[in-house]
Amino acid sequence: MTDNLTVSVLGTGIMGAAMARNLARAGHTVHAWNRSRDKAEPLAADGVHVAGTPADAVRDADVVLTMLYDAAAVLEVMRQAAPALRPGTAWVQSTTAGLDAIAELAAFAREHGLVFYDAPVLGTRQPAEAGQLLVLAAGPAEGRRTVTPVFDAVGARTVWTGEDGAAAGATRLKLVANSWVLAATNAAGEVLALAKALGVDPQSFFDAIDGGPLDMGYLRVKTGLVLEGRLSPPSFAVTTAAKDAHLIVEAGAQHGVRLDVAAAGAARFDRAAAQGHGDEDMAAAYYASFDDDSATA
Numbered sequence: 001m002t003d004n005l006t007v008s009v010l011g012t013g014i015m016g017a018a019m020a021r022n023l024a025r026a027g028h029t030v031h032a033w034n035r036s037r038d039k040a041e042p043l044a045a046d047g048v049h050v051a052g053t054p055a056d057a058v059r060d061a062d063v064v065l066t067m068l069y070d071a072a073a074v075l076e077v078m079r080q081a082a083p084a085l086r087p088g089t090a091w092v093q094s095t096t097a098g099l100d101a102i103a104e105l106a107a108f109a110r111e112h113g114l115v116f117y118d119a120p121v122l123g124t125r126q127p128a129e130a131g132q133l134l135v136l137a138a139g140p141a142e143g144r145r146t147v148t149p150v151f152d153a154v155g156a157r158t159v160w161t162g163e164d165g166a167a168a169g170a171t172r173l174k175l176v177a178n179s180w181v182l183a184a185t186n187a188a189g190e191v192l193a194l195a196k197a198l199g200v201d202p203q204s205f206f207d208a209i210d211g212g213p214l215d216m217g218y219l220r221v222k223t224g225l226v227l228e229g230r231l232s233p234p235s236f237a238v239t240t241a242a243k244d245a246h247l248i249v250e251a252g253a254q255h256g257v258r259l260d261v262a263a264a265g266a267a268r269f270d271r272a273a274a275q276g277h278g279d280e281d282m283a284a285a286y287y288a289s290f291d292d293d294s295a296t297a
Contacts, residue, residue: 087113
């Protein structure tokens with residue numbers, strides 16, 4: 001196997017499109033498919049071959065990479081691709097999915113003779129576009145020579161969690177990491193909301209914590225998006241954050257852990273989406289603190 005691969009990218013949203021571009025820039029032959037073809041068409045300017053169907057996209061692929069909304073979408077699309085899948089093809093499954101779903105996807109891989117890699121990523125739009133994602137991966141060691149060039153093209157670092165993708169070790173780590181990210185996002189929004197309610201200038205809060213252990217770059221970034229009205233285009237949308245938050249709560253419940261903050265956070269994302277902020281950056285959960293949409297930070 002050479003380092004120049006034929007890679008199929010199924011799903012070209014915020015993350016998938018950036019990953020496809022970086023794979024093409026790294027010298028790989030990339031075929032991409034998206035349910036809404038118009039979202040995939042711009043990739044042609046970067047040397048990506050845009051396919052009309054999942055089956056057309058995966059034909060002759062060395063590696064199939066899925067970056068779709070959820071596990072149900074992944075399974076549906078892979079079933080459409082199935083007639084053209086070759087046994088022995090590596091499947092890099094990067095969609096954030098639930099623990100039960102990974103087992104189901106791994107079973108599909110076994111049924112079709114695919115080499116399954118559970119490989120979600122940490123990062124949003126900017127690191128995805130820069131090829132600086134953190135790849136969390138689990139899968140057989142003997143096939144890693146095939147998938148490593150893919151991970152190197154899309155990420156700055158790969159953290160291996162095990163050799164059995166079906167055990168969902170990488171997805172477990174992703175859910176733990178996302179629980180912190182989503183909690184911090186909601187906390188940032190509530191800080192702004194409380195400051196507004198109490199008549200406190202947010203800058204006075206930032207000045208108070210400046211340089212201390214309570215300060216953090218992520219807080220500054222997310223509050224900045226709200227204060228400066230830069231919620232579109234999103235780095236990570238409210239609807240996607242809500243989906244991931246519910247997966248986190250579900251995973252905790254399955255293992256006997258009550259995640260009260262995560263559950264409340266999921267409700268906030270749901271409420272923000274219902275208010276019309278679903279396609280905005282997840283920092284728009286700020287608006288869930290108010291009963292109407294008239295609030296500005």
